[in-house]
Amino acid sequence: SAVISQKPSRDICQRGTSLTIQCQVDSQVTMMFWYRQQPGQSLTLIATANQGSEATYESGFVIDKFPISRPNLTFSTLTVSNMSPEDSSIYLCSVGLAGDVYEQFFGPGTRLTVL
C-alpha cells in the first residue's frame, strides 16, 4: 500500500487566481493521477502525471488550465489556473503501484472553493 498526503487540505480562492496542490507519497510509485470530484458526484480523471515528461490529459482538460508537474516518483503538483467558481471541487491525487493492473490509493483530497 501507499500513504499519500495532499496540501493544502482546503482553500478558498478568488476568481482569476491560481492554486497549486501538492501530492506526496511515502514510497516510489509508477503511476500518479489527478481526479476531480464535484460534491455528490463521481470522480473524473483529469490527467496522468508522468515522471520526467508531460502529463497525459483526458478529454476536456488542458495543460494551460491544469498544469501538472512530476519531478520524481514520489511527488506531483496540480495547478488550477485562472480559477472560476466552476472550478470549485475536491481534487484528489491517487497512485498505482507497479504492474499492469493496479489498485489505486487515494490522497485525502483538497477542497477548493472559488469565490
Add this chain to the structure above:
Amino acid sequence: QQPVQSPQAVILREGEDAVINCSSSKALYSVHWYRQKHGEAPVFLMILLKGGEQKGHDKISASFNEKKQQSSLYLTASQLSYSGTYFCGTAPNTGNQFYFGTGTSLTVIP
C-alpha cells in the same frame, strides 16, 4: 465512457443483502470497486480481470462478465460499516485510462 451503475441509491437494514451493478459500453480489461464514505477518499475493495472471475472477501464479493461488459458487487448480511458510496472503475486495457462509474449510495440502518 463513464460506466453506469444501478441502483443509484439503496437503503438496507442490517443483515440484508444488496447487489450493485456496473455496466460499460466498451470492452473491458478490468473492473475495480471502491467505497467512499462521506468526506473521505475512496478506498479500494477489489479488482477483477477479464475472464469472468469472481472474487470476494468477508461478506463482499464481485463478479465480472466480460462478454456483457458488466460487473456486480454483492454485499451479504450488511453491516452499518458498509454505508457509503460505491464506485466501480473500469479500464479498457492495461494502460492508464481508468473511468469511475456513476456511483451507488448505500445506507445501512439498524
